[in-house]
């Protein structure tokens with residue numbers, strides 16, 4: 001999970017104190033231009049520190065004449081800041097999140113609704129009903145927690161596995177599922193791969209799978225410096241439906257981590273401890289959420305696919321002659337081979 005926002009002014013909720021820690025780290029390691037000037041001046045004035053680096057970003061680093069390779073096993077890793085432990089208790093009481101029970105219940109419902117949506121869409125891909133899918137299991141808390149900390153209008157450039165941000169902002173179940181079917185009602189009408197959601201209304205820029213493109217696009221300029229928050233999570237599912245992750249990691253290990261440290265479970269335990277949720281409510285919610293997703297799925301599956309001409313339209317303001325030619329050729333091909341195409345699933349083309 002890797003995301004940079006246009007506005008990282010306030011990150012609290014599940015990520016609140018993590019932000020504080022990182023900000024402190026940034027402050028102490030000097031990133032503003034005024035600090036650079038002061039430190040550089042000190043280096044010039046004090047002969048004792050003449051071996052200190054003058055490179056910005058390395059102001060406090062020493063210069064050495066010993067050639068030494070840095071090995072990960074010999075350095076202390078950066079500590080991971082954690083609010084909730086696996087039992088759903090908050091170790092540092094002064095970091096208790098200051099959101100209401102209602103806020104917390106909404107976050108939990110969004111996380112678990114995403115889990116249900118993932119399960120059903122993943123299975124539907126295995127059954128050949130949609131072409132591709134990527135689950136969010138294990139990363140749901142980072143989606144919902146960070147979305148909760150942003151303002152609703154903050155522009156988000158999501159990574160391909162960040163559907164929870166949209167879920168939190170109110171993207172409808174049918175909007176997710178329509179996009180995966182690429183049906184006529186979906187925003188991109190099948191011209192994007194499944195899970196490449198986008199929403200102008202929800203200030204969520206359509207997902208581009210190209211890794212890391214969202215970072216320079218969305219670098220935060222608040223306080224005139226970017227803020228990076230790296231959330232450590234475990235991707236529990238396979239990378240996508242095109243991947244079998246057992247080829248490169250132990251499935252047993254993933255399962256056992258998921259069992260003892262699943263983010264939705266951890267939040268649920270916290271809610272039980274806090275007294276705002278109980279097993280009865282949880283069972284009811286499990287049933288309700290499954291019903292909601294199944295109903296939306298059935299409706300979306302019935303909705304016809306966009307006409308095949310859609311793939312040539314809306315690319316340029318006017319359809320260029322080469323696209324007109326290609327569309328004509330394709331229509332002719334489909335007409336001649338109509339037995340091989342499930343044409344009844346598609347809306348008729350108006351062009």
Ligand SMILES: Cc1ncc(C[n+]2csc(CCOP(=O)(O)OP(=O)(O)O)c2C)c(N)n1
Nearest residue numbers: 001161208209210211212213235238239240
């Ligand atoms: C620039 C770029 N190069 C290669 C790819 C192909 N690609 C898609 S996902 C992926 C692996 C990403 O791994 P990681 O960041 O660990 O995420 P996860 O597998 O958990 O989704 C690669 C190489 C890409 N999308 N973009």
